[in-house]
Amino acid sequence: xxxxxxxxxxxxxxxxxxxxxxxxxxxxxxxxxxxxxxxxxxxxxxxxxxxxxxxxxxxxxxxxxxxxxxxxxxxxxxxxxxxxxxxxxxxxxxxxxxxxxxxxxxxxxxxxxxxxxxxxxxxxxxxxxxxxxxxxxxxxxxxxxxxxxxxxxxxxxxxxxxxxxxxxxxxxxxxxxxxxxxxxxxxxxxxxxxxxxxxxxxxxxxxxxxxxxxxxxxxx
Ligand code: AMP
Numbered sequence: 001x002x003x004x005x006x007x008x009x010x011x012x013x014x015x016x017x018x019x020x021x022x023x024x025x026x027x028x029x030x031x032x033x034x035x036x037x038x039x040x041x042x043x044x045x046x047x048x049x050x051x052x053x054x055x056x057x058x059x060x061x062x063x064x065x066x067x068x069x070x071x072x073x074x075x076x077x078x079x080x081x082x083x084x085x086x087x088x089x090x091x092x093x094x095x096x097x098x099x100x101x102x103x104x105x106x107x108x109x110x111x112x113x114x115x116x117x118x119x120x121x122x123x124x125x126x127x128x129x130x131x132x133x134x135x136x137x138x139x140x141x142x143x144x145x146x147x148x149x150x151x152x153x154x155x156x157x158x159x160x161x162x163x164x165x166x167x168x169x170x171x172x173x174x175x176x177x178x179x180x181x182x183x184x185x186x187x188x189x190x191x192x193x194x195x196x197x198x199x200x201x202x203x204x205x206x207x208x209x210x211x212x213x214x215x216x217x218x219x220x
Contacts, residue, residue: 002109
């Protein structure tokens with residue numbers, strides 16, 4: 001079973017690398033951000049609360065996140081392995097996740113830390129545009145990632161939108177939250193001997209090649 005955790009600051013490319021890994025290794029892609037964004041479409045009291053938490057750039061409660069993850073991991077598509085994109089986000093979640101793993105008899109697997117400097121993240125986050133139809137991601141600030149026609153998806157011509165939390169203010173909160181809560185996971189997983197650092201600031205294909213080199217060397 002191949003399990004991968006992608007650990008990174010906001011907009012470091014977790015989603016992009018997950019998609020490539022999903023195709024290359026046939027793993028389930030579990031994005032907690034996507035799961036939450038799906039959940040808040042329901043329009044009840046809890047979803048309204050979560051919507052506001054996300055828009056402020058804060059974290060959703062650990063217990064809820066762990067329930068969502070435990071439920072998702074019992075799906076048949078996870079039995080050969082999966083990529084966790086956005087979970088765990090703090091040491092508390094990492095510890096609770098280990099209890100879930102024990103219950104399901106799953107291994108911890110590999111943790112990749114995508115290292116990217118703050119100025120690059122800022123540029124990526126404020127320029128990120130997503131297709132509301134197919135989910136393809138573009139960036140109006142980065143040469144080579146811009147949509148050919150402004151506001152429309154190259155692949156399906158769907159409308160492009162900007163996430164509520166992809167703005168300067170939310171980015172600052174998200175980045176500070178990352179430093180305080182998520183960054184300690186680097187030491188946590190280093191201690192466990194499962195952490196691999198890769199350069200997430202380069203072209204997505206080059207970042208993936210770094211990950212692949214490690215996986216193909218380490219995976220049985
Ligand atoms: P992402 O798409 O990974 O950037 O996540 C978007 C937002 O969803 C985050 O800024 C948090 O508000 C929330 N979120 C996603 N994953 C988690 C998690 N593991 N724990 C708490 N909040 C999360």
